[in-house]
Amino acid sequence: MNAAETGLPIKAITAGQPLVLRLRQPEDVVPDVSTEWDHWPDDSLPSPSHDAPVRLVIEWGDRIVGTMSWHATDYGPTQGSRAWNIGIALTPDARGQGIGSTAQRMLAECLLTFSERVEASTDITNIAEQRALERAGFTREGVLRSAQHRGDGLHHDLVLYSLVRRDLNGGAPSTASRP
C-alpha cells in the first residue's frame, strides 16, 4: 500500500477545532512529543524486523500537536495477512481532550481500506493509551509478555489491541471468526 493512496490528509473536528492527519514533510517543525516511553537501549536500534514506518503529523487548530506512524506487521506469507500497526504521541498540552482517541480511530478507519486488521500495542502501565484505544473502539486482545526492551534494561509486557474491518460493518463474519 502506497501512503499516497490512503486519502490523507483526513479531517475531523475535535474539542471545537479542526483536527488534521497528514503525512509528515521534511519542513515540518514538530514539537517535542517524547515521553517516559521513549527510552530505548542503544543496542537494539534500529530493529530490522519492520519496514520503515510511515510518519504523520497531527494538526489541531493552527499547530502541530503530535505525531503518528504506521508500519506493517505480517501474520503470514501472503499480502492478505498483513496488518498495520499504529503509534501516536501528543504534546503534553494537547492530551486529555479527545485528540488521541479520535486520531487513532481516524487513522485506523483509513488503513482498514487496505487491510482487514489495524493494531496497536502499548506498555502495560500506559493506562492513558489503553483508555484512548478503547474509546476509539479497539478491542483488547491480550498481553504480550516481555515483548519490548526498554531503556531501563527490562523487557516490558505490552497490551495488544486491534480494530478489524468487521468491527466497522456490523459484525460481518470473516473466515477466521467461523467455528
Ligand SMILES: CC(C)(COP(=O)(O)OP(=O)(O)OC[C@H]1O[C@@H](n2cnc3c(N)ncnc32)[C@H](O)[C@@H]1OP(=O)(O)O)[C@@H](O)C(=O)NCCC(=O)NCCS
Ligand atoms: C496516550 C495518548 C495518545 C492518549 O491521547 P489523549 O488525547 O490524551 O486521550 P483522550 O483525551 O482521547 O482520552 C481517551 C481516554 O483516556 C483517558 N485518559 C487520558 N489521559 C489519561 C491519563 N493520563 N490517565 C488515565 N486516563 C487517561 C481519558 O479520560 C479518556 O477516557 P474515557 O474514554 O474513559 O473518557 C496521549 O496521552 C499521549 O500522547 N501520551 C504520551 C505518548 C504515549 O503514551 N503514546 C502511546 C505510546 S504506545
